[in-house]
Amino acid sequence: MILTLVFPLLLLGGAVLAAQSSINGRLGAKVGVLASAWLTFVIGAVLTFLLVFFFEPAHSATLFSVPKWQLTGALFGVVYMLAIVFAVPRVGTAAATVAVISGQLIMSLLVDHFGWLDNDRLPLDPSRIAAIVLLAGALFLIYQSNARRERQTASA
Amino acid sequence: MQQIATLLFVLCAGMGLSVEAGLLGPLGEQVGHLSATLSIFLVGGLLLTLAMIFIGRPPLTTLFQQPRWLLTGGLLGPIYVVVLTLTTPIVGVGMTMVGILCGQIGASLIIDHFGLLGSERRAIDGYRLLALVLIFLALWLIY
Numbered sequence: 001m002i003l004t005l006v007f008p009l010l011l012l013g014g015a016v017l018a019a020q021s022s023i024n025g026r027l028g029a030k031v032g033v034l035a036s037a038w039l040t041f042v043i044g045a046v047l048t049f050l051l052v053f054f055f056e057p058a059h060s061a062t063l064f065s066v067p068k069w070q071l072t073g074a075l076f077g078v079v080y081m082l083a084i085v086f087a088v089p090r091v092g093t094a095a096a097t098v099a100v101i102s103g104q105l106i107m108s109l110l111v112d113h114f115g116w117l118d119n120d121r122l123p124l125d126p127s128r129i130a131a132i133v134l135l136a137g138a139l140f141l142i143y144q145s146n147a148r149r150e151r152q153t154a155s156a
Numbered sequence: 157m158q159q160i161a162t163l164l165f166v167l168c169a170g171m172g173l174s175v176e177a178g179l180l181g182p183l184g185e186q187v188g189h190l191s192a193t194l195s196i197f198l199v200g201g202l203l204l205t206l207a208m209i210f211i212g213r214p215p216l217t218t219l220f221q222q223p224r225w226l227l228t229g230g231l232l233g234p235i236y237v238v239v240l241t242l243t244t245p246i247v248g249v250g251m252t253m254v255g256i257l258c259g260q261i262g263a264s265l266i267i268d269h270f271g272l273l274g275s276e277r278r279a280i281d282g283y284r285l286l287a288l289v290l291i292f293l294a295l296w297l298i299y
Contacts, residue, residue, distance in 0.1 A: 006243050006255070007255055009239055009243055009255075010239065010243055010255025010256055010258075010259060011255060011258060011259035011262070012235075012239060012259060013235070013236050013239035013243075013255070013256050013259060014255065014256040014257060014258060014259020014260035014261075014262075014263060015259040015260070015262070015263035016232045016235050016236050016239075016259075017232070017236050017256070017259075017260050017263075018259070018260050018261075018263035018264040018267060019232060019263065019267065019273060020229045020232040020233060020236075021264070022264075022267045022272070022273040023225070023226060023228060023229045023232070023273050024229040026226060026273065027222065027226045027227070027229065030218070030222060030226075031215045031218050031219045031222065032212075032215055034204065034207060034208060034211065034212070035208065035214060035215050035216075035218075035219050036229070037204055038201070038204040038205065038207070038208050039219065039227060039229070039230060040229045040230040040233065041197050041200040041201035041204050041230065042201045042204075042205070042230065043227070043228075043229075043230025043231060044196075044197035044200075044201070044230045044231075044233045044234055045194065045197035045198045045200075045201040047197075047230070047231060047234050048190060048193045048194040048197050048198075048234050048237075049194055049198070051190050051193075051194075051234070051238075052188075052190045052191050052194050055190060056188045056190040056191055057188065059186065059187050059188045059191070061186040061187050062187055062191070063187055063191055063194070063195050066183060066186055066187060070179055070182065070183045070186075071183075071195050071199060072179065073175070073176040073179035073180050073183070073195070073196055074176075074195065074196045074197075074198075074199035074200040074203070075199075075203075076172035076173060076175050076176040076179075077172075077173075077176050077196050077197075077200050078200045078203060078204060079169055079172050080169040080170070080172055080173050080176070081200070082169075083165055083166050083168075083169035084166070084169070086162070086165075087162050087163070087165065087166045090158070090159065090162050091159055091162055091163060091166075092268050093264045093267050093268050094261075094264045094265050094267075094268045094284065095159075095163060096163075096166050096264075097260055097261060097264040098261070098287065098291065099163045099164075099166035099167045099170060100166055100167070100169065100170035100173065101170060101257060101260070101261070101291070102167055102170060103166070103167040103168060103169060103170020103171040103172075103173070103174070104170045104171065104173050104174045105174075105294070106167075106170075106171060107170070107171035107172075107173075107174035107175065108174045111174065111175075127297045128297065130294075130297055131293075131294040131295075131297040132294075134290045134291070134293050134294040134297070135290070135291065135294045137287075137290050138286075138287040138288075138290040138291045138294070139163065139287075141283045141284070141286055141287035141290070142283065142284060142287045143159060143160070143163065144283050145281055145283035145284050145287075146159065148281075148283070
């Protein structure tokens with residue numbers, strides 16, 4: 001029962017991510033990769049700052065007291081945003097999304113396998129390796145579809 | 157060839173995203189999820205502000221001449237994080253990821269197919285549908 005309420009919310013969360021890559025890709029094509037990523041992060045910072053100010057319950061630890069390496073996540077976020085804004089106009093939202101997801105899943109499988117970042121070890125088993133092969137196949141299919149489309153436009 | 161290089165680059169960026177999530181989880185436990193989200197956007201925003209000032213000539217006039225909906229990308233990121241924070245305690249991380257990925261892949265195909273949000277139209281064909289099936293199979297194998 002609760003799942004039927006939560007699942008639409010999750011679909012919305014995923015759809016919002018795809019819409020964001022699409023909007024940012026379009027904006028980036030007009031004003032450049034850097035300006036587009038900058039605007040995204042600044043608006044995000046303003047919005048989350050307001051949310052923290054009014055809705056965050058008090059915690060004993062603050063952003064200023066935790067070990068500094070825990071704050072380095074932003075570096076990966078910036079690289080991701082720049083990559084998406086650069087890639088979407090060149091390869092399309094779908095291909096870019098599949099590439100991101102493949103990277104995400106491959107890395108999380110590696111983290112599980114080696115137990116990086118203090119995670120429990122979950123060794124690679126045949127079904128996980130099969131999943132990687134399927135993802136590579138999906139990327140290749142979308143690449144093929146883009147390439148075929150380009151040939152059609154070229155000959156038309 | 158250039159397409160393959162771009163896709164590999166995006167793939168690496170996706171790997172970074174997993175590392176970011178790995179860092180963000182424990183941080184959120186300690187300082188709160190909204191604060192953890194803020195750290196991402198704040199550090200990223202400040203670094204990119206420096207880059208904007210020192211690299212090239214910031215196209216601010218062009219930026220704010222765009223239609224307003226083109227500037228709303230930054231509003232969507234926090235929505236995603238809030239959904240994540242709301243749902244993870246209820247259904248668990250695995251289910252959350254599967255739900256998010258379904259929405260992401262489905263929406264990206266729909267956006268490309270209809271050319272929504274100013275994207276170029278890239279019609280759904282047999283290749284793309286087959287790719288979607290492969291992705292769902294892979295998700296099912298992992299979770």
